[in-house]
Amino acid sequence: MKEESFEVRLGPGRMTVVTAVILFALLSYSLTSNMLTPLLPGLEKAYDVGSTTAIWIVLVTLLAGAVFVPSLCRLGDVFDAKKGMVLLGLGALVAGGVLAAAAPGLPLLFVGRALQGIGLLVFPMAAGVVNDEFPVLRRKLAMGMMSAALFVGIGTGGVLAALLVARSDGFRLVFWMSAALPFVALPFVVAFLPRGRYSTGRPGQWWREIDLPGALGFAVPAIALVIAFSKGADWGWSSPAVVILFVVAAATFAAWVVVERRVAKPLVDMKVFFSRPLWVNNSVAMLGGFGLVGGAVATSTFVQLPPVAGVHGFGLSAVQGALIILPAESMTLFVGPVVGYLSRRAGKGLFLTGGAVVQMLGFVLLLTAHSSTAAIVVAMVVVGLGSGSVASSFGLIYVEDVPPEHVGRLFGISPILANGVGGSLAGAVFAAVLTSHGVPGTRLPSERGFETFWLIAGAVLLVGAAIASVYLVTYWAGFRGGDRAMARRERVLPTEAANVPAATADQAG
Template identity: 30%
Template structure:
């Protein structure tokens, strides 16, 4: 057992879990810079190659709620270790892939490990003293942005100067290192509830989410009016309605919908969808604007690597504002922080109306938007954990992470439709027009502003940590204290 002083040990736990979140986020973005080369690399079509991204998205959506529930049932440290296994295996499979099928399988395995972030945030509630909890949650939440920001230029540099396989071998090594650090530095956490995994609920939610996200993400490629897309969306609605009915009847539900329906949880999840939408819209738009040729009159002609570097400070901004968000939450409550974050995101999008057209303008837009995202993402877990019993912390955080993922998926679909409809012709090429990008920015601004309005409807509560009275394990029961080794 680690004999370090409690404060030092707590700091090590936070550092390891934040690093794990960064590595998990890297898995999502490492293929983006060379996705256009995938058809040549794997000897397949562009449509088939797009599954390299889609597989990770779908696997993450299906397994994040499941790993969250398992974390409550069997201990979060144990499930954190379990989540690193598919990250390692998936990276190795991708590194060895010479065709599209094993690459898709490997990317799906990597997606299965995406529950690390929500599990890590939930573990903080069990392991840290209350005074450390708010800042640590904010830092852990920002790790996704940091990983995404670092992943783009890193992957672009490797793709430009080395073999793409190096990316996946590096991912395998990082995942193995994280496994060892979690095992050595994160204490075991006891189960917070009893019962069993709701297998029927897990399968039902998985089928419903796959149909929904597949329909939304592939609508532009397959045709929104096609029988396949309409069938997927109708099936998603039917399956999710039946799933909801089952969860309400189950004695051990995968997701306790009665708790999820509490105003603070429900409205936070709705705001999470909107903030996730707004967060992703700017990354899609800015990356394209940076790389479009200057001959268009609005493109900035940057290389893949340079574009990634111009966007990298956005992720660092998320980490920089996380301590400020934690202080604001402690002083005024996480509702105020989520409201401030949503408004800052809207401000960033609004600034794009005058800042589009230069690389420095793009940098400012990205920094403002990601600063707002850092505030908002740090407040969401605090709001969730302040309204659910300790026995459902990981499951509730996993469901909240899923809501953000749904927001990013819908964002990709909506922005994709806008940019495909508002176009210009340059020779034999059809490119998104400047007006298309501006409309996309305004849509992102509207989503962030709607997120602020939803936040205003949240119940007002006193400032405090997620271990306060709202987070009790039942009526009149105080929240449990963190494990004694750290207090």
């Protein structure tokens, strides 16, 4: 095993400030990322559009992220421009939010929402800076808190959206907020965030570093799957449009793998992409995203249904429905740093596998005990504990188990897989299950439909735990040395005249 020579260039106080700035920047992105969906009826009325067009206003953000973010992350890696890319992401959030809030018609609204998709840059590029500049323990704690900030922001945003549902202009307030928060974050990032390191050389022409076939080869399958999962229930799963989308996704992905193996400067190195840590991590990210997104949507929907025979909901308001699932996101605030700290000794595989198992147990609780709000809150706490463990673990795997020059672009792919593909699949399965389980004589979904979905989600997470165990078995040495069984960093006291070494991470396995 190689050891990574690592010079600590930031003092403890500076690292604390940098962590706080990154957390605020991530909150400015995540807080509004989940707020628009509940407000779509007001948007439909304001622009006189149907539900199909309105849902595209949500999807275009994710689709723009799939098209642009991996390539921009590659540029951030190659040109040592991680800080610049964080600023670009925040700037895109500001510009997109202003355009969307002031848009008099759909064209400008779509442009604004697409710009906001570029804001996805903030998370992977900030993670790249942390990986470059923080020693082992501080890096682990920071990554845990960063994962927590994303989930807490999404959960809190859901509560705020519920408060705005009654306002016809609620969606415009969301757009203004999505511009204001990153605008406040910008000067702090400029002042305090370091640039990062690990130069691989500075090519003279940035456009020669863009792998257009690679960018399209990743974006097309992701977009096709998101559309198929989002619209399958409406169009019919055996309809020609859905079948074609699945065929396009499979064929394009296969072609992408072949092409990326042959180009000189690929968007994604296939040897790294299909290495054990990454294929396990990407799979668990999608399945874990299915569990978290599906669990939140299903549980919130269930408690808002009326307490009538066959349904047995609780008749809660939209705000109460958002609050009852908030523990699932909030628990990551506790779990993230704890997992980061303990993984230094116990390894990440234990928490990746165990987190998926705990998530599954949360759905078992929902399935067997959902007759009171107290029982559901307890189940959501358990789901949150598992989700926080999984999120923190796969975040650390992205930054620690691959060469540093690949961290940004690979981490940029992860939210698209987890929230885009995994979350869309959860929504599709949820819609299909509820459609087939209704209360006779009404338009209400039945309690059995929710129980069926919770059972499916638990099974999906069990598969996720089995896949995660591959990482656990592969890195069994983690039980007897934690991350010392993988890449290590030697802490070197900073000196003013010292040169910064260009280091590469040791990739295990």
